Amino acid sequence: MKANLEDIARAAGVSKMTVSRVLRDGSGFSDETRRRVMEIAEKVGYVPNRLAAAFGSDQAETLVGMCVPRLTSGLFGHVLDGVDRALGRLGYQLIIGANDHSTTEEEAWIRQVASWRPAGLILSGRHHTPGTIEILRSAAIPVxxxxDLTTSPIDMAVGFSHSDCGAEMARHLLARGRRKAGYVGALARSDVMGQARFEGFRDALARAGHPLVDAEMLHDAPGFYAGYYGLETLLSRKNDFDVVYFHNDEMAIGGLAFCRSRGLGVPEDLGIAGWGGMEAASILERRLTTTVVPTTSIGKAAAEALVTKLKGGPVQAVTVVATRLVPGETV
Amino acid sequence: MKANLEDIARAAGVSKMTVSRVLRDGSGFSDETRRRVMEIAEKVGYVPNRLAAAFGSDQAETLVGMCVPRLTSGLFGHVLDGVDRALGRLGYQLIIGANDHSTTEEEAWIRQVASWRPAGLILSGRHHTPGTIEILRSAAIPVxxxxDLTTSPIDMAVGFSHSDCGAEMARHLLARGRRKAGYVGALARSDVMGQARFEGFRDALARAGHPLVDAEMLHDAPGFYAGYYGLETLLSRKNDFDVVYFHNDEMAIGGLAFCRSRGLGVPEDLGIAGWGGMEAASILERRLTTTVVPTTSIGKAAAEALVTKLKGGPVQAVTVVATRLVPGETV
DNA sequence: AAGAAGAAAGTTATCGATAACATGACCACC
DNA sequence: GGTGGTCATGTTATCGATAACTTTCTTCTT
Structure with a gap:
C-alpha cells in the first residue's frame, strides 16, 4: 500500500488533518478542498490504514469476533449468516473461530482475538473457562x-433453553401415546447443550412415569452416519422402543435411513424425532417431528444487541427467542 | 485493557524493549530477567496489543480474510472448516464475509478488509470486478x-472446473442410456459457477447429438424448495424428460421429494442427478447420483498455499483438485 | 471601524510495540 | 594491557491517523 494521508495532503496542498476530516466526512473544510482531496484520494487509490486509526484513537473498533462450536453445522451456518448480514451492513468486520465444543479452545481463541481489541464478541454457549471470564471482565469487551439461555450472562445473551426443548419433546411424545422412548446422541467433546436437551428429555419422561428406556451416546460428529449407526447400536442392545429422540435432525435423518434399510415402519413400528429444524427435514418423504430453532434470528438479534450496546443504546441483558416444536409425520 | 509493555517494564525494573524481547521469545536476556518479566506479565494478565504491534512494524500480519458466496451453504461450511483448522493452528485470525454471489459486494468487502492490511485473502470464484483486481494488485496482498479453476489466477488458485463437472455428468447420463435431459438451476444473482456447470452440461449433450430438452432457472436460493418447485415448473412446461440434472444436491433432493409426492418413480420414470456431494445425499433411500467435491481439502489446500507463500516458501500458482462423479441409484 | 463569532484550516502530542542502533560489562587472547 | 568479541540491555525514531488545541481569515454587527 503506498499512499497515506500525508501523500494526499501534500498533493492537495493541505494538511494531513484536513484530509482526515474530509475522508471521514466530518466538517471543517470548504467544498473546494473536499473536491480536491476526494479527487486525489480517488486517483491514487487511497486505502485507509485502519490499524493506525484504531491504534491512534481509543475509539470503538469495527472488529467483532464470533466463536461457534462447529463451522460444518448447517444451523450455525444460518446463525453466522444472520450475524454477517446485520454487521456487514454497518461496516463491521467479522472474525470467526471454531472451538469444537471445547471451552479450552474457546479460551485460546479469545486470547488471540482479544489482542486485536475487538469491539465485541459473540460466543456460543454459556459455559466458559475461568480464564475466559477473567479476560472478558478485565478487558470489558461487550459480549x-x-x-444457550442463561439468566446470568457475562454481559448479554440471546438464546433459548435446551433443557426445555428436550422436556417439551418428551411431553409431545407422551401425548402421542409413546411410552418407551430411547435417545441417540453424540458427545462431540463436551457438547453441554446437546446434553441439556437429553437431560430435559430424560427428566420429563421420568416425572411422567415413563422413564427413558435406554440411550446411546456416540463420541462422534453429530451427523447422518452417527444417527444411522447410533440407532443400529441402540436397537441391537435392547429392541424395545416405540420412539427415539435424536440429538439433532441430521442424526434423526440418519436414523430414518436406518429404519428404511431394515424395513422398520416409521411411525408405526418406531417413532423418530429430531431437533434443530434443518430445511431438509421438512421435505423428507415423511416430515420429521422436530423442534425448529430460529437460527438466523438469533444471529441477527445477537448482532443488533452488540451494535446497540456499542452505540451506547439501551439493551436488555437477556433475550429469549422462541423455538417451535413442529409435529411431523414420524411420530 | 490496562497493562502495557511499559507497565511490566517498570514493575520488572527493565526497559520496554527487554520485555518485548522476552514476550516474543527471542533472545538477548538472562534467565533471571525472563523469569521476572514472565511472572509479572502473568500476574497483571497482560494482553498484547496487536494493533500497535502490527502497526509499528511492517511485519507480516496474522489476519486472513475469506469471502464466500453464501454462509448457509453446507459445502462452504466445510471449506471454511478446512481453512479455519489449517490457519487457526498457526495463530492466524480469519475474517469472513459473504458476497451473495455478487462481485460488487465482494469488492466492497475487500475494500473494508484491505484497510486492516491482512496478510492474505481467500476469495471464491475467478470473476472479480476491475476495482477488485486493481486493489489487490496495488496492495500486493497474497490471494x-x-x-473455480482459472489458468491465470490473480496470484494463486485452488479449484476445479465446473464446466468439466457438467460435461462429465452429461457423459455419464448418456452412458446410462438417458437421451432427454432437463436442467433445473438457480441464478442467485450471478452464480457464474453454477452457470458454468450448466453450460458444460448443455454443450456436452449437444455435441453428443442429444441436446438438452429444456432448462428451468429460478431466481432463488438454491435450496430444497427451489429444487422441488423448479422441477414442478419444468415438468409442467414440457413433460418429456428421462433425466434432470440439478444445480446442486440440495435442489436435487428437493426434486426427489417432488417425484415422490407425484408418484414418479426414480430412476424408472425420471432420473435425478445433483452436484456437490452433501452428506445427506448418500443416505437417502436411493443414493443420489452426484459429483463429490472435496470441500475440506480445498479449504485446507488454500490455507496452506497462503501460509507457505507468507513464509516465503515455493508455491504453485494453480492447484487442481479432483472432483469425483459418484453414480448413485437415482439414474 | 472595532470587535465578536464562526468557519477553515494548521500544529502538536499521542497511542504501543518494534527496528535499528548504541552502550556497558565481562571475558579471552595475543 | 590493549583489542576484539559476545551477551544483556537501554535509547531513539517510527509506523498513520486522530484528538485537542491553536491560528488565520471572513463576515457580520453595532
Whole structure:
C-alpha cells in the first residue's frame, strides 16, 4: 500500500488533518478542498490504514469476533449468516473461530482475538473457562452469549433453553401415546447443550412415569452416519422402543435411513424425532417431528444487541427467542 | 485493557524493549530477567496489543480474510472448516464475509478488509470486478482464488472446473442410456459457477447429438424448495424428460421429494442427478447420483498455499483438485 | 471601524510495540 | 594491557491517523 494521508495532503496542498476530516466526512473544510482531496484520494487509490486509526484513537473498533462450536453445522451456518448480514451492513468486520465444543479452545481463541481489541464478541454457549471470564471482565469487551439461555450472562445473551426443548419433546411424545422412548446422541467433546436437551428429555419422561428406556451416546460428529449407526447400536442392545429422540435432525435423518434399510415402519413400528429444524427435514418423504430453532434470528438479534450496546443504546441483558416444536409425520 | 509493555517494564525494573524481547521469545536476556518479566506479565494478565504491534512494524500480519458466496451453504461450511483448522493452528485470525454471489459486494468487502492490511485473502470464484483486481494488485496482498479453476489466477488458485463437472455428468447420463435431459438451476444473482456447470452440461449433450430438452432457472436460493418447485415448473412446461440434472444436491433432493409426492418413480420414470456431494445425499433411500467435491481439502489446500507463500516458501500458482462423479441409484 | 463569532484550516502530542542502533560489562587472547 | 568479541540491555525514531488545541481569515454587527 503506498499512499497515506500525508501523500494526499501534500498533493492537495493541505494538511494531513484536513484530509482526515474530509475522508471521514466530518466538517471543517470548504467544498473546494473536499473536491480536491476526494479527487486525489480517488486517483491514487487511497486505502485507509485502519490499524493506525484504531491504534491512534481509543475509539470503538469495527472488529467483532464470533466463536461457534462447529463451522460444518448447517444451523450455525444460518446463525453466522444472520450475524454477517446485520454487521456487514454497518461496516463491521467479522472474525470467526471454531472451538469444537471445547471451552479450552474457546479460551485460546479469545486470547488471540482479544489482542486485536475487538469491539465485541459473540460466543456460543454459556459455559466458559475461568480464564475466559477473567479476560472478558478485565478487558470489558461487550459480549453476547448465544444459543444457550442463561439468566446470568457475562454481559448479554440471546438464546433459548435446551433443557426445555428436550422436556417439551418428551411431553409431545407422551401425548402421542409413546411410552418407551430411547435417545441417540453424540458427545462431540463436551457438547453441554446437546446434553441439556437429553437431560430435559430424560427428566420429563421420568416425572411422567415413563422413564427413558435406554440411550446411546456416540463420541462422534453429530451427523447422518452417527444417527444411522447410533440407532443400529441402540436397537441391537435392547429392541424395545416405540420412539427415539435424536440429538439433532441430521442424526434423526440418519436414523430414518436406518429404519428404511431394515424395513422398520416409521411411525408405526418406531417413532423418530429430531431437533434443530434443518430445511431438509421438512421435505423428507415423511416430515420429521422436530423442534425448529430460529437460527438466523438469533444471529441477527445477537448482532443488533452488540451494535446497540456499542452505540451506547439501551439493551436488555437477556433475550429469549422462541423455538417451535413442529409435529411431523414420524411420530 | 490496562497493562502495557511499559507497565511490566517498570514493575520488572527493565526497559520496554527487554520485555518485548522476552514476550516474543527471542533472545538477548538472562534467565533471571525472563523469569521476572514472565511472572509479572502473568500476574497483571497482560494482553498484547496487536494493533500497535502490527502497526509499528511492517511485519507480516496474522489476519486472513475469506469471502464466500453464501454462509448457509453446507459445502462452504466445510471449506471454511478446512481453512479455519489449517490457519487457526498457526495463530492466524480469519475474517469472513459473504458476497451473495455478487462481485460488487465482494469488492466492497475487500475494500473494508484491505484497510486492516491482512496478510492474505481467500476469495471464491475467478470473476472479480476491475476495482477488485486493481486493489489487490496495488496492495500486493497474497490471494488464493478457490472453488473455480482459472489458468491465470490473480496470484494463486485452488479449484476445479465446473464446466468439466457438467460435461462429465452429461457423459455419464448418456452412458446410462438417458437421451432427454432437463436442467433445473438457480441464478442467485450471478452464480457464474453454477452457470458454468450448466453450460458444460448443455454443450456436452449437444455435441453428443442429444441436446438438452429444456432448462428451468429460478431466481432463488438454491435450496430444497427451489429444487422441488423448479422441477414442478419444468415438468409442467414440457413433460418429456428421462433425466434432470440439478444445480446442486440440495435442489436435487428437493426434486426427489417432488417425484415422490407425484408418484414418479426414480430412476424408472425420471432420473435425478445433483452436484456437490452433501452428506445427506448418500443416505437417502436411493443414493443420489452426484459429483463429490472435496470441500475440506480445498479449504485446507488454500490455507496452506497462503501460509507457505507468507513464509516465503515455493508455491504453485494453480492447484487442481479432483472432483469425483459418484453414480448413485437415482439414474 | 472595532470587535465578536464562526468557519477553515494548521500544529502538536499521542497511542504501543518494534527496528535499528548504541552502550556497558565481562571475558579471552595475543 | 590493549583489542576484539559476545551477551544483556537501554535509547531513539517510527509506523498513520486522530484528538485537542491553536491560528488565520471572513463576515457580520453595532
Amino acid at each position: 453476547v452469549e448465544i444459543w | 488464493v482464488e478457490i472453488w
